[in-house]
Each structure stands twice: as C-alpha cells, then as structure tokens.
Amino acid sequence: MGASKSEHFTEKQNQIATLAKALGHPARVAIIEYLLKVDTCICGDIVNELPLAQPTVSQHLRELKSAGLIKGSIEGNAICYCIEESTLDVFKQFFNHVEFGLDEKKKRCC
Amino acid sequence: MGASKSEHFTEKQNQIATLAKALGHPARVAIIEYLLKVDTCICGDIVNELPLAQPTVSQHLRELKSAGLIKGSIEGNAICYCIEESTLDVFKQFFNHVEFGLDEKKKRCC
C-alpha cells in the first residue's frame, strides 16, 4: 500500500497529522526556525541557508505552504515567506489538549 | 533519492522532525488520543479501536515508541502502552520557542 486510510479517521486527527507531517523533515523545521530568526523572509535567503538545491527547497516551501504553516507573498520578483500563526495555534491547541488529558489520566492509570 | 540529508541539520532540528514525523499519521494521532481517553492502555484495545489490521497497528505503535512518544510495559501476556510525557514536553518547548520567536519578529517584519 503506502496510502494512509485517512477516510477512517476524524477530520481533526487528519488535520493534526497533516501539520505534523509537514514539520516532519529537518529541512522544514530549519525553514521555520530561519523565518523566525531573520528580519527578511525572501525565498532566496532560505535557499542559501539550507544545504539543499533550489528546487528541493522550493518543494519544501510548497509543502509548508500547502499545510498552511507558512504563506508567501510576491515582493517584486522575489517572494516573501512568513509563518502563518493561526495554523501554529491549531497545533499548540492540540498539545494543550494532550497535556490536559494527561493530567486527567494520571489520576486513573499508569 | 528519498533519504533525507539529516546530517546537514542540527540535532535539535532532527529531533523535532522525528517527533513531528511520528505524529504525522492520523492513526498515530488517534492512538495518542485513545491513550489519553481510556483508563487502561492495553494494545489489544487499540487494535480494536482503530480501523486497521493488527500488524499495522503494531507497526504504528513501534514507530511511536521508537520516537519516544509512548512506552510499553509487559502486563501479563498483554502490553500496556502509555504516553511518555517528557518527550511531549520537548515538542511543547519547541512551540513555545516558535511563539516567542514570532512575537520578537513581529516587531521587525511582516
């Protein structure tokens, strides 16, 4: 196979999995961290920063974008990529949910 | 290719990517949520809960385990799987770091 049976899971579960998957590559983690660190956010800078060829970086950017973790706006003939905060919030909320669940669970088991 | 060039990234970046990847499948998100919800944490229950065959679930459990997100302890001839809280904390810390970076960045750009 290789295709995950996403139709059997809840929308929320799929959403979290999609976000996690988008972060599931060191290059994409590096891109997020780089976008946080620098004052500019032009794609070319990212290409120079990462030890990967330009098409590969472009592909990673596209995946982050399609997951909604970043957004890109055209800035002349360059592109300015920025972090999409609201999407990160979804992720953060999941962890809060997990943390709350853990606290509750500790009263009962394990 | 298909193999990620993890040697080019920092240990932290690889760590976050590994954790995110482990969560990057709806079945594994569902397992985590199930472990939070129920009072017991027996593998067989997870198999019954998920719409996947037993070997597939076992494989997903192994991935969560090897990423350190859960741990399993033998309980008679069954196995009790539990969430590994300290690993989730690493993840949470990353999001705090990102959130802080976002706040700082907003003073400067985008």
Next chain:
DNA sequence: AATCTTTATCGTAATATTGCAATATTAAAA
C-alpha cells in the same frame, strides 16, 4: 504438554517522499 491469547516480525505490494538536473515562468533591469 497442548492450546489459546496477545503482540511482534517477516515478506511483499502499492504508494509517497526526497532530491536534483533541466527547464519553465515571471518580473525587474539594462
């Protein structure tokens, strides 16, 4: 010991991801 229950592993097919060279696209600059 023979059997049952529970979980893991093996083998394998289908599909997805990663990476990059080559090329296309698009807007600025000359």
Next chain:
DNA sequence: TTTTAATATTGCAATATTACGATAAAGATT
C-alpha cells in the same frame, strides 16, 4: 526588447512509508 534574477515545475531515480496476510514468539490457561 533582450538579459538577468528569483522561483516554480517537470521528470526521474533512490528510498521510505503504509498496509496486511502469514507466521512466529511468549506468556496464560486448560
């Protein structure tokens, strides 16, 4: 308008992931 610069897309090879039937392993039960 030709050229240059910045990104994206295409095509393809290498590898990884997902899923499951068959089977193994290991402890419980009879």
